[in-house]
Amino acid sequence: MDRPNYITPAGYSALRREYDQLLGDERPKLVETIAWAAGNGDRSENGDYIYGRKRLREIDRRLGFLSRRMKAAKLVDPAAQEDRSRVWFGATVTVADADDRERVLTLVGDDETDAGTGRVGWNSPIARALRGAAVGDVRRVELPTGEREYEVIALSYPAG
Incomplete structure (x- = not known):
């Protein structure tokens, strides 16, 4: 690997x-x-x-x-994340697109993905684009349907 x-x-x-x-x-x-x-x-x-x-x-x-x-x-225990001001593994992120449609995503391992519940794989295009982003950052994502921009609205981690 x-x-x-x-x-x-x-x-x-x-x-x-x-x-x-x-x-x-x-x-x-x-x-x-x-x-x-x-x-x-x-x-x-x-x-x-x-x-x-x-x-x-x-x-x-x-x-x-x-x-x-x-x-x-x-x-990796998301509850033990030290830098909670940025999007890293295990973060639950609320993003909004240009049409103000919000999505709540949780960045999890590739073996845990479930798009229906908003659990996206760490190596997916949207997760790679969001890595390291803080609230208010805008990130461009290349999706199969075309390029989109998402703004990070909220960010949280499980309680430790």
Whole structure:
């Protein structure tokens, strides 16, 4: 990886929970089903066996991905941010565009993004543009729909 995989403690816990659930619960049950299906004879037309093997490959791929992401993760607690006057990792920022439409965004790790709730990845175009901005700063963002300017209206961090 060429850039750090910053993640909040809550985001890391979510990755860990998914990993543990797949490895400790779903995968063993699936292996048991596959073993049972294999014992039923002809595997070429055995739906349980074929689907089970396919799902097992998917789980193993996801486990490998989660393992790599957790290994590369750099935990950053936004509540411990020292410079709360500027936008850094974990900040919740209210921005307004030229049409005075406001958006509330929280800058989180790339593994924690959820655009529907305003959680944008640290390496997204808008997050990169907002890094280091203070209240009142105007930042230009290159988006797929074109260039836009956003003014930072408010800025906060979780309580420490």
